Amino acid sequence: MNQKAWFSGAVVQLREYLRPWKLCSLAVGIVLLVLGSFYTPAPDWDIAISVIMALMTYLSAPWSLRVIIKRQWKNVPLMLFWVWASVDGCYALYWSYKDPQALAMMRDVNFPASLALYVCCGLIWYFQGSLKEMYNTIIGCEWVKIK
Numbered sequence: 001m002n003q004k005a006w007f008s009g010a011v012v013q014l015r016e017y018l019r020p021w022k023l024c025s026l027a028v029g030i031v032l033l034v035l036g037s038f039y040t041p042a043p044d045w046d047i048a049i050s051v052i053m054a055l056m057t058y059l060s061a062p063w064s065l066r067v068i069i070k071r072q073w074k075n076v077p078l079m080l081f082w083v084w085a086s087v088d089g090c091y092a093l094y095w096s097y098k099d100p101q102a103l104a105m106m107r108d109v110n111f112p113a114s115l116a117l118y119v120c121c122g123l124i125w126y127f128q129g130s131l132k133e134m135y136n137t138i139i140g141c142e143w144v145k146i147k
Contacts, residue, residue: 053091
């Protein structure tokens, strides 16, 4: 890939990350995670890890899903790394320093929950376009029309 193609791809990705609807949904998600950290008695749920994992998911989940859907097999190893880093890697690193006992107690139950949220977020942020474009795409689909 030449530099010009790489740069134009990076600009498209930056535009997607800065879409207002995606940023608003990220903010709502972070607020819900932070509220969950206050009202859930889990010893491994705090504000910092909520923000870290949410941001890593925001940056990698749509791309990870795109790798699978578009069958970009050469990117699968990198995609698997980013899934692991977002779902478990940053969590394990954070808690190994903050409270290793909480990590030992909660890591095996955190992984499936975080992976499910990762996939859901990937589905939410997968669409490349504005909310209006998404609406028009959905309404334009034959399977949506009621006859």
